Amino acid sequence: MTDPASAKWIVFDIDGTLTSSVNVHQEAFYRALQAYGFTNINTDWGSYKHFSDSWIFKENYQLRYGTDNSPSELIQFEQAFDEAYRNVIGTNQAEVVPGARECLEELERHRVPFCFATGSMRSAAIHKLGAFGKSRYLSVLATASEGYTREEIIRYAMKLAAEHNGKSPDSFSRVVSVGDGLWDLRTAQGLRYEFLGIASGDQAGRLRQEGAVHIIRDFTDPAWKALLL
Numbered sequence: 001m002t003d004p005a006s007a008k009w010i011v012f013d014i015d016g017t018l019t020s021s022v023n024v025h026q027e028a029f030y031r032a033l034q035a036y037g038f039t040n041i042n043t044d045w046g047s048y049k050h051f052s053d054s055w056i057f058k059e060n061y062q063l064r065y066g067t068d069n070s071p072s073e074l075i076q077f078e079q080a081f082d083e084a085y086r087n088v089i090g091t092n093q094a095e096v097v098p099g100a101r102e103c104l105e106e107l108e109r110h111r112v113p114f115c116f117a118t119g120s121m122r123s124a125a126i127h128k129l130g131a132f133g134k135s136r137y138l139s140v141l142a143t144a145s146e147g148y149t150r151e152e153i154i155r156y157a158m159k160l161a162a163e164h165n166g167k168s169p170d171s172f173s174r175v176v177s178v179g180d181g182l183w184d185l186r187t188a189q190g191l192r193y194e195f196l197g198i199a200s201g202d203q204a205g206r207l208r209q210e211g212a213v214h215i216i217r218d219f220t221d222p223a224w225k226a227l228l229l
Contacts, residue, residue: 007173009161010107010114010228011154016180017198018104018116019094019128025120028088029053032081038064051183052119052153053081054144078145082123094128097198099219101132103228110229113165115140117157119150119183140164150187176227185212196227 016022026045033041038060042048048056057077061069069077107114116137118125122145129137142157154177162168177188178196185207188195197207197215204215216223 007171008112008228009158009172009175010112011157011175011177011193012114012116013177013179013181013184014116014118014125014128015120016097017178017184018097018100019131020097021094021128024088024094025085025124028085028124029056029081031084031088032077033057033060035080035084036077046182050149051181052144052148052150053121055148058148074145078121078123081121085124085127089127094131096131097218099221103219103224104132104137106225107228112229113161115142115157115161115164117142117150117154119144119153121145150183151191154187154191178228182206182210185210194227196224 012018014021015025026043030041030043033056036057041060045051045056048059050056054074057074058069061067061073104114116125116129118141120128120143122141122143125141125143126138129141140157140160142153142160144153146156147153158172158175162171174194175191176194176196177184177191178198179185179188180198180203185195185197189211195212195214197204197212198218199207199215200217204217207215214223214227
């Protein structure tokens with residue numbers, strides 16, 4: 001993640017993009033919402049205004065109490081989520097998407113800087129990145145613990161990447177967002193970033209319908225190199 005000669009920067013989602021952790025995450029998240037005392041939980045996660053753990057908690061809190069949660073209550077919820085996540089994942093490590101580890105290593109070799117922006121709360125995101133065995137990745141990780149919307153989270157990730165590489169945030173003349181979901185694509189479109197989708201089957205079809213041009217099943221497809229390197 002050293003500053004390269006070019007001004008290209010890569011922003012990675014994590015769940016479903018770098019790790020096959022969507023089902024585990026969603027199960028733990030639902031358990032945490034229940035443990036916090038919420039009922040009649042809408043589990044159509046994509047129907048919420050923003051797709052992040054903190055925002056979905058915020059909406060459920062507003063629905064139950066008619067007011068916004070406080071920062072301390074979000075911290076309490078994250079503790080409940082962390083416990084639920086650890087109960088679901090057990091002693092297992094997050095499963096890495098095929099080729100993802102090699103992709104990150106090759107980007108480093110080519111001195112292309114990257115960062116991570118996820119709708120997951122930080123505790124679980126740290127565990128997922130732990131599957132790559134490189135603690136330095138955590139210095140450029142932004143999560144739902146630092147922002148409610150995907151835009152806020154990505155902007156914070158880019159700020160961390162700029163500081164890590166000794167650059168200013170406005171030095172990002174070309175940014176490529178890599179993600180698996182419609183929310184990743186829509187956020188990239190809103191920020192006017194290029195987009196690489198990690199998807200197959202119906203999900204790939206939905207991304208194409210929304211305007212995604214570059215889509216691969218996983219990082220064993222060398223087509224990612226044309227856009228990221």
